[in-house]
Amino acid sequence: MDKNQDKVFVKDPNKTYGLMEIVEGTSPMVEKAPEDTVDTFPHYIILLTICSLAVTFALLLISLFFDAPLEDLANPLITPNPGKAPWYFTGIQELIHYTNKPVIPAIIIPLLIIVWLILIPYIDRKPLTPFASLFNRIFIGGEKRRILIYLFTLFIFGALIFTIIGSLFRGENWSFVLPWK
Amino acid sequence: MKKRILQRISDSAVWRSIFRTGIPDTDLKRSMLMFHNFFLHIFPVKMKRHGLQFSYTFCLGGISCLLFIVLTITGILLMFHYTPSIERAYFDMQALALIFNGKILRNLHRWAAHGMVVTVFLHMVRVFYTRSYRPPREFNWVIGIGLLILTLALSYTGYLLPWDQLAYWGITVGTTIMTYTPFIGNYVRFFLLGADEVGHEALLRFYVVHCVELPLIIGALMAVHFWRVRKDGGISGLL
Structure with missing residues (x-):
């Protein structure tokens, strides 16, 4: 909380005078700094x-x-090619396509991202010990948090690009197609 | 003249019994109007001027909440026309087009759902770049991540309900992704679907989860989320 705001009118014991000012407002404010x-x-x-x-x-x-789209009645015997997850999961589908170990993009990467997201406010804080300071410099990038911003932006654009490719640029057998053709 | 009429109305016993405050022409009455109204009391009486700046919040959290309200209303109305069984679900969807405004109801629900996934995600992005997760707001960020996951879960469970090819194979592909979980993959899928394949059990399960469980959980978490925004000192300051 912004505690400094209330400290504007702390009395200096060495001073025998006080400063006053008329501030524009619609209600009286007593012992309080002007607030925006x-x-x-x-x-x-x-x-x-x-x-x-x-x-x-x-x-x-x-x-x-x-x-809203409504296709034919669900039929377990007719598999559409390609079968696609809802658009917010096509990014994961796209990643699975690149690897033989689907557990990595399907489970490990999303879990790691969620854990990392949850931890962000707990790692981006004022370092109090030398170790925390080193930790901060490696994972956050100092007061301006350059590394954190870089990683987060990378995550946003990565998610965006893979989702767009997965949902728009993939056709039969997950081959690359152009959506306007 | 106009003012006199307004005055008469706001002074009347009936008006006073409902709203308590008269015409809010003084600061005190304006505060009372916020403070004494059930729906408005979640907002502070006064707020920081920069909090009103559109380019700071882009109203993304508010829009997410609004979309959730739209989804709740249209969702309840849609429940009147829907049966969660594989014999009826798809034909209920088709019949919806014949009902007065049924089509627009479904469109509203569908587009608001996609919209909510987008706005909740963008809200997280905004909060990150304004660094609003800093103390004392750390835990509210964690709740927010929970809300993002719940939003995805809500959207995903609703995806199966029309019981068309898109829904069936979308859920089949999605739950196949879950089987890649080490050791317990197939159990996870069975737990979600209630069977080995997407079928009647899955439809019923997704219906109950979509219409009852997840809205209750997300509603409670939203309440905590908003409450904490207030308790943590309102909207975060500029960097």
């Missing part, structure tokens, strides 16, 4: 309403013009 806040109503509530209506309207428009 606004009333939730109406400032935020108006934005919330506009944003909610805009998203709902956009969703309605999309639903009016694009129908």
